[in-house]
Amino acid sequence: MWTEISNNISKVTGETFEINTRRPVSGGCINQGYAMIGNNRTYFIKINQASQVEMFEAEVLGLKQIFDTQTIRVPKPICCGIADDSAYLVLEWLEFGGSNTESWLEMGRKLAAMHKVTPPTSSSLLGETEGGQNRFGWHRNNTIGSTPQINTWTDNWVEFFVEHRLGYQFQLARRRGGYFPKQDKLLAFVAKFLNHQPKASLVHGDLWGGNAAITKLGEPVILDPATYVGDREVDIAMTELFGGFPGAFYRGYNEVWALDSGYKKRKTIYNLYHIINHFNLFGSGYESQANRMIEEILG
Numbered sequence: 001m002w003t004e005i006s007n008n009i010s011k012v013t014g015e016t017f018e019i020n021t022r023r024p025v026s027g028g029c030i031n032q033g034y035a036m037i038g039n040n041r042t043y044f045i046k047i048n049q050a051s052q053v054e055m056f057e058a059e060v061l062g063l064k065q066i067f068d069t070q071t072i073r074v075p076k077p078i079c080c081g082i083a084d085d086s087a088y089l090v091l092e093w094l095e096f097g098g099s100n101t102e103s104w105l106e107m108g109r110k111l112a113a114m115h116k117v118t119p120p121t122s123s124s125l126l127g128e129t130e131g132g133q134n135r136f137g138w139h140r141n142n143t144i145g146s147t148p149q150i151n152t153w154t155d156n157w158v159e160f161f162v163e164h165r166l167g168y169q170f171q172l173a174r175r176r177g178g179y180f181p182k183q184d185k186l187l188a189f190v191a192k193f194l195n196h197q198p199k200a201s202l203v204h205g206d207l208w209g210g211n212a213a214i215t216k217l218g219e220p221v222i223l224d225p226a227t228y229v230g231d232r233e234v235d236i237a238m239t240e241l242f243g244g245f246p247g248a249f250y251r252g253y254n255e256v257w258a259l260d261s262g263y264k265k266r267k268t269i270y271n272l273y274h275i276i277n278h279f280n281l282f283g284s285g286y287e288s289q290a291n292r293m294i295e296e297i298l299g
């Protein structure tokens, strides 16, 4: 497998790459990460089962879409595919570790700049492109963790969030034996909560602490996106889900595009999506957390 991946790197970069050393990189929950070193170059590789190759293809497209905004750094995708019986994704290697206040201010400013972008709505099937529309979705489905994330273009944000985010995850959770007694009441209530008519923004989609990092040179980077066009508040809510980003991040963000005061009310409903997904991915421990969040939302 490693030779096949090396050969593909040589092919797409036009420079011979022969693997010399490989070491595991920890930090991800879904894929196995490795550093691949050879010919004075290093690459970051993610490996999963062959059936997951579409997940990597979607990640490449998400990284490219974010790169095209010219706002915030993402690792450059090199190639992806199947070698032996494994799916792989090769990315530019980045050296992390230079965290400081200025870098986190920049992370916030750059994320806000990215959120100001409304990418063209395009249908990969029809090859149509229409710019600047306030529609929500993406040109293909992707994954959140390894759960499918449905991105069918929808004109109305509430409809999109109820059907393709909360509703879809609840459906999967039911099949796994999840018990959410106030699910229907909650779904009926969403429209009342999300009546702020958000602008359609390009969002990262999975912005927990493990997916935001600062390079040794102090440059902010976002990793491993589950990109779509949605309400920017979904990203900010997720930064707060597992402990919060440094305060400088929020200061930087608000400098460029201040959050609406209603955000505080909405963030629990946005994070509920991720907690039900955690139930679907990691099991029952998250069921009671989701039910507590539902109670909190319903008041």
Ligand SMILES: Nc1ncnc2c1ncn2[C@@H]1O[C@H](COP(=O)(O)OP(=O)(O)OP(=O)(O)O)[C@@H](O)[C@H]1O
Residues within 6 Å of the ligand: 025, 026, 027, 028, 029, 030, 031, 032, 033, 044, 046, 075, 091, 092, 093, 094, 095, 145, 210, 211, 223, 224
């Ligand atoms: N381009 C890169 N260069 C160097 N290290 C990287 C790079 N991308 C990711 N890493 C490191 O590897 C870790 C895991 O990466 P990543 O989050 O992309 O994996 P994953 O298995 O897809 O994760 P998740 O559980 O968030 O889905 C990161 O937290 C980071 O420390």
